[in-house]
Amino acid sequence: MLIEGEMVNRIRIGLSGWGDHDDLYEEGTKAADKLKAYTRHFPIIEMDNSFYAIPAPERMEKWSEQTPDDFGFIVKAYQGMTGHSRGKNPYANAKEMFEFFKQSVNVLMEQNKLKTVLFQYPPWFDCQRKHVEILKRTREWMAGFPVALEFRNQSWFTAEYKDKTLQFMQEEGWIHSIADEPEAGIGSVPVVLEPTQEYATMIRLHGRNASGWHSSGESNWREVRYLYRYSTEELKEWMENLFTLLQKTKECWLIFNNNSGGDAANNAKQLMELLGQDTGPVPIRQMEWE
Structure with a gap:
């Protein structure tokens, strides 16, 4: 059994996106410079803008150039690939859409910076045969790329289907993206x-705002759903969860997505401090007020 100190080196903590965490950056930091500044604080990031539009390979190359050689990207699958799209799909068919996406993320994979592609499915994507077939087809079309899977429907983890779901993910090569919500x-x-893969497990912390979770019909739903600040006790709970997971998996990638109120970066730094990890520099504007 590994001691906790050895496990800490196998935990990578980061945030969802790099544009909305102004508390991290020195005042006046330009939007184009934020990713580079972000890498001074965290070793991994979830790229969420890829959900709204597939980045051109050239743009991926520019983003990669702003990051150190050992930096890791988790790229969120384009919304058309997970059934989230509304309106006309800009691609001729599903296969073409996947091909464009793979060309994009292949830039990161060739540079050993792609940790995984995250497929997060919507709440209506429940546990039934046709959706299992979609997952099989998706895995086939993403052959050669690491993929992570996150559900938003409880049916996958009922007493009847939980073990079957985990076995399916293991056999098909899906990294389990564990959700705290x-x-x-x-x-x-x-x-x-x-864990469903020995080499890595992913965790996404969305916050625990129960009253705001089902506000997707409102225009400001994103500002409500992820409005939550984890307490020190809750972070310590997750520290123990990480040590439990690392008994069965080599690495854990933990992403804070509770940023409606700007809490993600602060919570991430808190957890890193609890783990004894380097929390990075303090932005100049914060130092001036201390």
Whole structure:
């Protein structure tokens, strides 16, 4: 059994996106310079802008150039690939869409900076045969690329299907993306501390704002759903969860997505401090007020 100190070196903590965490950056930091500045604080990031539009390979190359050689990208799958799209799809068909996406993320993979492609499915994507077939097809089309899978429907983890779901993910080569989110009915999932691949497990902390979780019909739903600040006790709970996971998996990638109120970066630094990790520099504007 590994001691906790050895495990700490196998934990990578980061945030979702790099544009909305102004507390990290010195005042006046330009948007084009934020990713480079971000890398001074965290070793990994979830690229969320790829969900809204597939980045051109040239743009991926520019982003990669702003990061150190050992930096890691988790790239969120384009919304058309997970059934989130509304309106006309800009691609001729699904296969073409996947091909464009793979050309994009291949830039990062060739440079050993791609940790995984994250497929997060919507709440209506429940546990039934046709959706299992979609997952099989998706894995086939993403052959050669590491992929992570996150559900938003409880049916995948009911007593009847939980073990089958985890076995399926293991056999098909899906990294389990464990979600920490409020227990808010069928459109949310419980914390399931089970890795499905030995080389890595992913964790995404969305906050526990139960009252705001189902506000997607509102124009400001993003400002409500992820409005949550984890307490020190909750972070210590996750520290122990990480040590539990690392008994069965080589690395853990933990992403804070609770940024509606700007809490993600602060919570991430808190957890890093609890783990004894380097928390990076303090922005000049923060130092001036201390």
